[in-house]
Amino acid sequence: MNMTSEELQDIVLKALEFGQNGKTKACNEQLRLIYSSLQKDPLLLWDSSQVSQLGKSIILMLHLDLVDDEEKSIGLVLLAYLFLSKGIQKEEQMPEIDLCEMFRIRKDRVILLKSFDDFFVDSLQEIYYANEKATDRETYNQQRKAALSRLPLMEFSDIYDIEQDYPNLRDDEFLLDTANFIELEDEITSENLREAQLLHKILFKHSLQKLKEGKINY
Numbered sequence: 123m124n125m126t127s128e129e130l131q132d133i134v135l136k137a138l139e140f141g142q143n144g145k146t147k148a149c150n151e152q153l154r155l156i157y158s159s160l161q162k163d164p165l166l167l168w169d170s171s172q173v174s175q176l177g178k179s180i181i182l183m184l185h186l187d188l189v190d191d192e193e194k195s196i197g198l199v200l201l202a203y204l205f206l207s208k209g210i211q212k213e214e215q216m217p218e219i220d221l222c223e224m225f226r227i228r229k230d231r232v233i234l235l236k237s238f239d240d241f242f243v244d245s246l247q248e249i250y251y252a253n254e255k256a257t258d259r260e261t262y263n264q265q266r267k268a269a270l271s272r273l274p275l276m277e278f279s280d281i282y283d284i285e286q287d288y289p290n291l292r293d294d295e296f297l298l299d300t301a302n303f304i305e306l307e308d309e310i311t312s313e314n315l316r317e318a319q320l321l322h323k324i325l326f327k328h329s330l331q332k333l334k335e336g337k338i339n340y
Contacts, residue, residue, distance in 0.1 A: 130159050131172045134179045141182045153183045160340065164201060164333060174209025174227045177202040181234055189340075197340030199234065199241040200329045206231045207326045221287050228280045229297060235280075236300060239273040242325075246272055249321075249328055272321060274304045279318035 125133075137152035156179055159166060167173045180202035189195055209227045213219050235242065246269035256262035281301045284291060291297040304310070332338050 124162055125155075125159055125166075127166050127170055130156070130166055130176075131170060133159075134167075134172060134175050137179050137182065138175060141186075146186070149182070150186060150188060153179065153186065153188050156180075157183065157188065160198075160201065164340075167205070168208065171212065173205050173212065174223075174230070177205030177209065177227075177234075178230050180205070181230060181237070184238065194340050195238075196241045196244065197338045199238045200245065200338055201333070201340060202234050203231070203242075204326065204329050204333065206234065207322065225284055225288065225292065228284050229294065232277045232280045232297065232300060235273055235277045239270060242273060243269045245325060245328060245332075246270075246321075249324055272318070274308055275310075275314050275318040276321055276325075278304045278308075278310060279315050279322065282315055 133152050133155050137149055137156060140146075140149035140152060156176070160180075167176050170176075180198050183189065184195060184198055184202070189198060206227055210224065210231070213224045213227065243266050247265050250269055250272075251265050254265075256265055277300060281291065281297055281304075284297065291301070308314070329338070
């Protein structure tokens with residue numbers, strides 16, 4: 123029997139609470155219910171205010187290795203990205219943005235991009251080289267390397283947006299360390315930031331289209 127959006131919201135919040143409190147067994151039970159629901163209807167919470175929390179629960183699912191299949195894990199990463207990005211969009215459309223909530227969602231998206239950067243390479247390669255299919259291994263590897271190099275800039279664009287509201291990033295050690303590392307490794311320019319922000323929009327549309335066409339395996 124399919125669960126309702128209200129039931130799924132409740133399960134998501136329980137999973138996150140159990141995870142935060144270190145109750146791994148109870149957390150896994152809730153995460154399995156979430157995974158089952160995603161397989162039946164991945165967009166059940168699409169219009170819900172809890173859609174970003176669903177994305178966060180998938181990050182937890184991935185960190186706990188609940189799904190032992192690389193292709194499905196890649197699909198789950200894309201789902202988490204979609205749900206977090208949708209959450210950001212919903213906040214931006216509110217009459218008054220909840221800065222604490224926006225901080226949480228953007229940080230979660232940075233965590234996702236940083237933790238599973240390799241899992242975004244296929245999608246970015248499809249976007250950047252849609253009309254330039256690699257015909258040999260060397261070109262293929264070069265394309266993947268170029269795609270992977272965009273991930274830190276995408277992370278930094280979220281950190282930059284957080285910084286506009288919180289100049290000290292709320293003294294968040296993870297965000298500060300991530301920003302410092304990226305700035306040491308990459309030259310951050312306004313052009314790079316614009317490219318990264320545009321890439322976020324394109325990746326969102328690209329992934330959503332693939333999901334609707336049934337081309338994401340999770």
